[in-house]
Amino acid sequence: MTAPSTSVPTTDDGQQDLPRSPGGGDPFDRDILPTPPGATAALLRSLLAPMKARVALTTFLLLLQQAAVQAGPLLVAYAIDSAVPASRADDHGPLIAVGVGYLLCALAAGGLQYWFIIAAARVNQDVLLDLRGRIFRHAQALSIDFHERYTSGRLISRSTTDVESLRELLNEGLQELVTVVLSFVYISVTLLWLDLGLGAVAVASFVPLYLLVRVYQRRAGRAYRIRSTAIAAVIVKFVETMNGIRPVRAFRRETANDADFRVLNSRHERANGDALLEMARYVVGSRLVANTAVAGIVLWGAYRVAGGSLALGVLAAAVLYLRRLYDPIDRLGMFLNSYQSAAASLEKIAGLLAQTPSVPEPSTPRQLPALTTEHPGREVVFDAVGFGYRTGGEVLPRFDLTIPAGQTVAVVGSTGAGKSTLAKLLARFYDPSAGRVLLDGVDLRDLDVPELRRGVVMVTQEAFLFSGTVAENIAIGRPDATHEEIERAAKAIGAHEFIAALPDGYDTDVRKRGGRISAGQRQLVAFARALLADPAVLILDEATSSLDVPGERAVQRAMQTVLHGRTAVVIAHRLSTVEIADRVLVMEHGRIVEDGSPAELVAGTGRFADLHRAWRDSLA
């Protein structure tokens, strides 16, 4: 368990021509997140730790099973050397004993095998369950900026193909390893007991075998690390294409994509082939050692039998054992194979799990103060807040802003002016680089997730639907909502009619027959979600861009009721939204350049007055 952790961020070959993003050495681009030394082994340990007892039981079962299996040749030796002569002397007792013994061993071997497989499967499946859950939960806990950089394809690859390699290791590998080690020990001991000399030769042959294993481990390890990176690249491309199939078709990207995919795919093919060839080399080497040892031992043994210093039965048993001793070498190879592959995957998983959320949950969460009025709204304060992305890019210079409880604030400004960043800071998708964001005087960083989301909910412009029914999609806003509440939310926002017209109404599966939902309708669903969540502060980030004018109006009318008494930040390109706002912020290059009531700003001569005029004109 030591090898993988020591050789962590060595530069994998074959990476040079991967597409590069700004800053070529970025570990994100190369899919080599730094894995802290020992993290891989620590991960494996922590996965196995909770089931120590069951691992012990499983090992014990295997121990017994191997004892039953390996007893065979001993009984053969006994039969030839003792039972046959006894039988000749008309004493059939020993022979009957051999028969009964063999039968018992056979039954025990089969029964224990059955028990062992089931016990082992339980351990394996529990480890996988644990690991899958950990990756998923961790990925969910990591902040948005991580997701923006890590890419979805890689995350998917971590939780599918990489977990799959561990599954192979656990399913076949560990059993192989235990069997191999056990039979090595059993057989060596038995051989030494049968005959010290022959046994010593057999044990001596382990030295070159061990060296072979080390060499193989190192070389295959490299091959597998490259392979794991390569398959992740394949998955990234695959996912991107399938999720963007319409533009792929409309712009005839098929052939170009085929070519790109071929490059990534053949890189994986090469890495795969390399790994398999390493295995071939290992098999030849280990077989050569084993077979030479067998020939040597037989030669010496036969000499001694001929010279009368060794019983024939002992030689027979020794030879039978020798065949068995070296049989598992191939299986050791298979184990190393799955171990290397799993180690490479685990290393990547450990790297992912070692990422700390840049928006961590508080260790000692605070509660929001109890509401003093019957209105749900709360006061929002940006206290000397500044923000810059780690990669550079959009930056908000330091600013102060107070939004009193119950106020609806519209944020306008051109694309890239920093409106969404402001919203994401308030929703705690990011933490500010400087200063703090306060909700009723409590720093957002001190709120745990449930409390934070009772406080702030954000509806974004991308209206993603999850698999499941329409009702389930709305209920994301509040999972314990009743069907009536879901329907009420949908009605309030004007989404009820289209949902009712779907084949199964609210129970229509969004991916099944007739479940097509247009972009505008998705946004309505997203709104219904937000409505159901009933937060103190609601952030709408261009959430009506795909709605038609009546739809948008309906939403706005609903919002006037819904937002009453609630604090709201509405980001919109359409100034129509501004009509429901108490206050307007105009942003430009990351700064708030105008701040006032709509009427004040329209009457003034600033940017908002310009924007408003342009918008009125556009309504024609």
Add this chain to the structure above:
Amino acid sequence: MSTTPATTKERSAVRTLLRLWPYVRPVRVRLFTAAFVAVLASCVGLVIPLVLKWMVDGPVTEQDPAGVWLGALYLLLLGLAEALLFGLRRWLVARPLSHVEAEMRADLYRHLQRLPVEFHDRWASGQLLSRGTTDLMLLRMFLAFPLTFLLVNGVTILVGVAIMLMQDWTLGLVILGPAVPVLITCVIFERRYAEVARRAQDQVGDLTTVVEEGVLGIRIIKGFGRHRSQARAFRELSRTLRGTELRKARLLAAIWAVIVTLPEVAIGAALVLGAVQVADGALSAGTLVAFLSTALALRWPVDSIGFLLAMSQEAATATERYFEVMDEAPEAEAPQRGAGLSHMRLRRVGTPSPHEPAPDDNEGIRFSSVTFRYPDAPADSPPTLDRIDLHIRPGESMALVGATGSGKTTLTALVPRLHEVTSGRITLDGEDITAIPRASLRALVAVAFEEPTLFSASVGDNVLMGADDRAGAEELHRALSVAQAEFAHALPQGTDTQVGEQGLSLSGGQRQRLALARAVVGSPRFLVLDDPLSALDVHTEAAVEAALRDVLADTTALIVAHRPSTVLLADRVALLSGGRITAVGTHYELLRTNAEYAHLMSGETSGETTGETTGEESEEESEEEPEEDEDYR
């Protein structure tokens, strides 16, 4: 009753696996050679006990040192041969099998890219991905081990049994005793395992889907603080998968138990019988040693049958899942829909070039009684689009207006044949679109989608994919300026900056402008824009509109619009309502004469202004709609 389905199942597993042949064919020589080598290596392994017998009965008992040396030498040579043959087998298949896997994956990818859009609407991409990764890995492993070793072990067992029978036929028959019960167990096992294996693989696909959605929908999950319930859903599914895997393990354990126990019992019986015969002097000790040593050498070939069968079964399931997708028909090239269209087949264009108008047929885009119903929609449901007649004159731009969910996007998707019309036809300059090869059609018609997708490539490449290969920096520059996407020049590496999944993340408005630039970069003759300006602020929108007007001056365009400002880009407007085009005219004409249109454009209705009323009205055709309300707050 139980045997017949078992055998058909068995056969169908074999038949399923046979479908892999086209992929295996190119590497068949190596694969067969490798199998032959493996058989040879196994047989060499079986000869070793015979040499032992010869040594025990000959030189050892006769105390002949030279004979002992010779025997050991034979053993060494056989051992060397076995080692090299084993290595040779692996060397032979290593590259070819990786190649087969890669080929199958590339084929799947190629095929998926060409399947109808409806297919992708229906299939979660996690299910597709799990077919392209885990299933194919299973297949590679199947080709590497079970396929070869079922053959090798079969031959080894046969040869071994033959050797044993030759040495002593009574003992041989004893060893053969368990064969029938073991075979029966295998058949039963096979059938049950197939079922569970399929379920497990499907559940892996479902799990992949949840993972994928958890990643793609991360902003929503975070926005609502739902990652715990998401994790709970994930745990449910992975628990279910665990249950299925445990069922698999129980089946596997059962067959292992049978396969381990029965042959071992037979060996024990042979040992006792053999010992009796040796005691009676009817059998030499060497023969017994050789016999048992052969029997023990056969243990692993027999033992392994269980998991080889299990792996084969999983491979059969993987093959089934793979071909489930591969058997879906890709978009057909020849005209196929609407019997009335068959005569059009004769009027194929030679090689339509996007920049060369066909002079005699210069009549723009024409929809003639186009009806469309999603192929997977219930047959009794009203069609999404019903007998659409619409003519867009050459060089004219037509805005398409309709309530949310009225089918505007669907209508635009028909032009580049992302969906196929159910009946009726669409002509471009008189040419039926079903008669134009898709590639040419899509070169002719440029599209900007409402959801602007950028690919993992540079900004420049993303935009230039809308043009043919001749387009260069100049076209790129022009397109970026039309779409007001000059921000691209200010990115870290200018237009060479990587965007998309693996690059810089851009805002919705920025992506939308790049998508628009992509649509106009090739100066297409026909342009389809689906709400192309929805994410832009008013100023940018106005600038884009001004620039677009020039482009649209001589382009035939269909523009989905929600807002008056976008509508004004177009020369005329068509109103889509209840699946039909209910009105066509200029913006001002319709504003005056059509209540529904006026409502859609202004959002105002007289009288009640509750959300519910408005919602209902936007769903229905509203001839009885009250006239618009001038009251503007």
